[in-house]
Amino acid sequence: MFARIRALLTPFLALLFWQALADSGWVSAYLLPAPLTVLDTFFRLYASGKLTLHVHSSLFRVFWGFTASCLIAFLLALLVCRFRPLEELLTAPLALLRMIPPLAMVPLLILWLGIGHATQITIIVLASFFPIFLNSCAGLRRVTAAQRELANSLHLGWRRYYRYVLLPAATPSIVTGVRLAFGYSWRALIGAELIAASSGLGYLIIDAQGMQRTDEVIVGILTIGLIGWLLDQLFSWAVVRTLGRRFAELRA
Amino acid sequence: MLILSRVRFAFAHHTVLHDITLDVREDGINCLLGASGGGKSTLLRVTAGLLVPDEGTVHITPEDCAVVFQDPRLLPWLTVEENLALALPARLERRQRDRAVAAILEEVQLAGLQKHLPDELSGGMAQRVGLARALLRRPRFLLMDEPFAALDAITRSELQQMLLELIRRQRVTCLFVTHDINEALAIGDAIFVLRGGCVAERFDTGDSLDPRRLRERLREQLLEPPEPEKVPS
Incomplete structure (x- = not known):
């Protein structure tokens, strides 16, 4: 109980400080509107349906982009770990691509895909691909020699081996990758919406800036x-609830 | 019963098994006794088909074997029941599977623990599940690699008794790797002394040899320096 109160203490103090600063008149209301004004604006935007529209737009892109990214990254990780030559072929291009920030691709993507969902979803895929791919690869290599030997001694077919040995062994790593990737994709999406979108929370911000509505x-x-x-x-709650009992690493 | 003929096995350039022929006692416990690094575990793995010998013949098929390892090797993310089910055919109906699992758990005195996870079990319980998993495959040959080495003396003795009963009931031929002379004497129907990658000698515990003499003889055998050139039995 006290821990929960302590956790809320800092945000509460920050809000108080912000309100005091705004009330003091040292900073203009244009540069820093008071928290109560912001709260008022929040309700106004919500009531007008504008906020819901933009939130919906961003969530829609994140959902599809993230789902696509999970599928592509995981399947590629499976293939790369299964076929060594493929890993050798892909190492250099993937290492290069990893170093390119997804937002650097925006100008090209606008040219190829226009301003809209396709560009945003591609940005999300680019932003979240690597954490999922790299963590899945690391996870798929976590099956120990002892576990492989056990699988051989039980004469498990490949289907049972994947289902009961390989994928569970990789699960904690995959979950970590997915969680990291979600943070990356959410941030990259907002970045992309600031530059190339006609809806979404990023667009809401850039549009408000244009209207001088701080x-x-x-x-x-x-x-x-x-x-x-x-x-x-x-996500964390769902992971702990569904996988926490079987995977001690995911409980923390 | 002849299970290995003139088997040789090497890791890289280090020969671990030299020309081993193993004629075991059927439906009994055959102990492979030897010091650490003597090739006992390698011999067991070659017999189980987990390693392929460089020369020689393994006369039994891997499908007829089940292995119990030194550590129980239960998959930590699967419940006891799911770990055991891996030893059963994939297409078995759920009801039949549940029945088989319940029956084998009863045999190893762990009835009702189906839903437990391995980290909720003690070392002895986990090894019993490992034994149950091997027996579920209804093997002709049960291959055990120092399965009780990590357990305390009391649990070890309990599990040895349980193993003796199970082997008698299920009529399987057991190959039991150990470095402990007392353990080999307590459970072995036949004892093969493995030294320097060769079977140095075979003793049958039913022989007229007095147990004390046998113990001394085994100790002498284990302490003698390895003689790789020696023609194996």
Whole structure:
């Protein structure tokens, strides 16, 4: 109980400080609107349906982009770990691609795919591919020699080997990769929406800046943080609930 | 019963097994006794088909064998029941599977532990599950690699008794690797002394040799320096 109160203490103090700073008149309301003004703007944007529309747009892109990324990265990791030559062929191009920030691809993607969902979803795939791919590869190599020997001695077919040995051994790594990748993709999406979108939370922010509505900018920023945090908490909760008993590493 | 003929096995350039022929006692416990690094575990793996010999013949098929390793090797993410089910055919109906699992758990005195995870079991319990998993395959040959070495003396003795009963009931031929003379004497129907990658001698515990003399003889055999050139039995 006390721990929970302590955890809320810092945000509460920060809010108080922010409100005091805004009330003092030292900073103009244009540069830093008061928390209560921001709260008011939040309800106004929500009531008008504008906020819901942009949140929906961002979540839609993240959902599809992230799902696609999980599938592509995991399947490629399976193939790479199964076929050595493929790993050798892909090492150099993947190492190069990994060093390119997804946002650097935006100009090209706009040319190829236009401004819209396709560009945003591609950015999400690019941003979240590597954490999932690299962690899946590491996980798929975690089967120990002893576990392989056991599988051989039990004469497990490849289907049972994948289902009961290989994939469970890789699960903690994959989960870590997916969680990391979600954070990356959420941040990259907002970045991409700031540059090349006509809807979404990133667009809401850049549009509000154009209209000189700093309060709306702050509403956008806080909504991004809040949704990202909520989804991350939801993911962790679901992981602990479904996998925590079987995988001690995921309980923490 | 002849299970290995003139088997030779080497890791890289280091020969671990020299020309081994093994004629075991059927439906009994055959102990492979030897010091650490003497090739006992390698011999067991070659017999189980987990390693392929460089020369010689293994006369039994891997499908007829089940292995119990030194550590129980239960998959930590599967429950006891799921670990055991891996030893059963994949297409078995759920009801039949449950029945087989319950029956074997009863045999190893772990009835009702189906839903437990391996980290909820003690070392002795986990090794019993390992034994149950091997027996579920209804093997003709049960190959055990120092299965009780990591257990305390009381648990070890309990498990030895349990093994003796199970072997008698299920009529399997057991190859039991150990470095402990007392263990070999307690459970072995036949004892093969493995030294320097060769079978140095075979003793049958039913022989007229007085147990004390046998113990001394085994100790002498284990302490003698290895003689790789010696023609194996």
